[in-house]
Amino acid sequence: MTFDPAAIAAQTVIEGRNLPRLETWSRPYWEATGRGELLLQHCAHCGAWQFYPRPLCTTCGEVPEWEVASGRGAVHTFTVIRQNRSAPFKELGPYVVAMIDLAEGPRMMTNLVGCEVDDVEIGMPVQVHFVAADDEIALPFWRPVTSDA
Amino acid sequence: MADRTPVIVGVGLSDYPKEPELDNVAHHGLAIRRALDDSGVKLTDIDGLMCFGSYGVDDAPTMAETFGIKYRVLDGTFAGGTVFEFFAHHAAAAIRTGQADTVLISYGSALLSSQGRNLGTQMFTSAARQAGPLQYEVPWGNPLVGSYAMAAKRHMHEYGTTSEQLAQIAVDTRDNASHNPKALYQSPITVEDVLNSRMIADPLHMLDCCVISDGGGAVIMTTAERAADLPSIPIYVAGSATAQTHWNIAQMPDFTSTAAAISGPAAFAEAGITHADVDTLQLYDSFTITTLLLLEGLGFCAKGEGGPFVGRGGVLRFDGELPTNTDGGGLSSCHPGMRGIFLLIESVRQLRGLAGEVQVPDCEVAVACGSGGFLSAMGTVVLTKEAP
């Protein structure tokens, strides 16, 4: 799997995508994306990691803490979307929606970019790739791990 | 002591698959009137109403007003397309405890006529800023079909399931639909037809996806004691259960396991049945992978064995080893957005022996298992011809 940086620009068009509303528990997460950090919640009580962020640990009910994640993971499963009638996706051409198993344990949906859609495989190592969405936040796309990283 | 065993005494279908002159409430009205006629129950006897819809149009309290139902029990639970199995579960409990004597479960949808065929291939949301957990999903452009495609992809990866095996589910279901003159699609298809249909979201082709139609249905449930005085053939609700593993697809704990593995055994245990007792299955078939995961979840084959199980061909036909979705299912007949009520109605039709060309011989036990959301919520209902 080779990383193809030239493919990324067309695959990460932001305009037209629905962006998140920054709420009590999502604000810290999204504000961190603007700094290039991927935050997860970690429970000091039971040791569980969780994503998405929420008020209580879903494993034990205690209040979790924020931790900066490694930004590394592997593809758990994926699909190539070939038909989506909604903008901007209807103009993207085939694109990859993937579930990423984060190194810390939780799973996250993303668009896998920086490679041909037909080269994606379950288990392939990937890393987070932030693309600014507005002045405040970035979207965590993921891409193949580069050989020098 | 009055016998408060819950019994379905009436079912009614609205018109389908495409009825441009009917709106949601009109579908409800047709289905309710037909269920009342089928049961011999009077509208004024109904003291429980369970339905789900849009606020101010066809939500539960608006529907109670619209149809003049003086309820003691009202339920507008949302659990996606399986909510009607949830309603049956709740209605059975209300009837057993005496909170209600006669419950109406109703559904009506003009999805095809009002919105076209875009449900699976467009984004649900249009708000500029998405609130709640979906805010972590909507930026990625994952339409409904994509969630099921990712489950299918993972199943293939873990168990070697093939597109041909999934396609066989569509083929068998279409064979059943070929005997239903109201089914949206009735012409038999082959595995090659499915594989040659347009790829929507790898590995799901167009013919791996359910149809979009209009339609509606109503079910009337009461006590066995009251059923004895009614003219229709009563069908017993012998067991029911509900469960949820997640709601949004990104939170699905295991992309090859569903809550059917929880609600199924619980409903079977309550009914005191085993797999060998089941004469027909009515499974939510939003996509071919949904049928496969429900077969595995309910334990009709081992986890991971669903591909070879259905891949033999003809297993799911009305005259096959495990007659499933004998009306042609969502894959070929009728899917107005939430299919769960049709699973109950087709089960009743089979158990009453009124299923015509697709009648399963000596049909005494039927299982309806729905899937709501994104393989998220699963309700299972065991229906029997004889008292449990």
Ligand SMILES: [Zn+2]
């Ligand atoms: Zn904890």
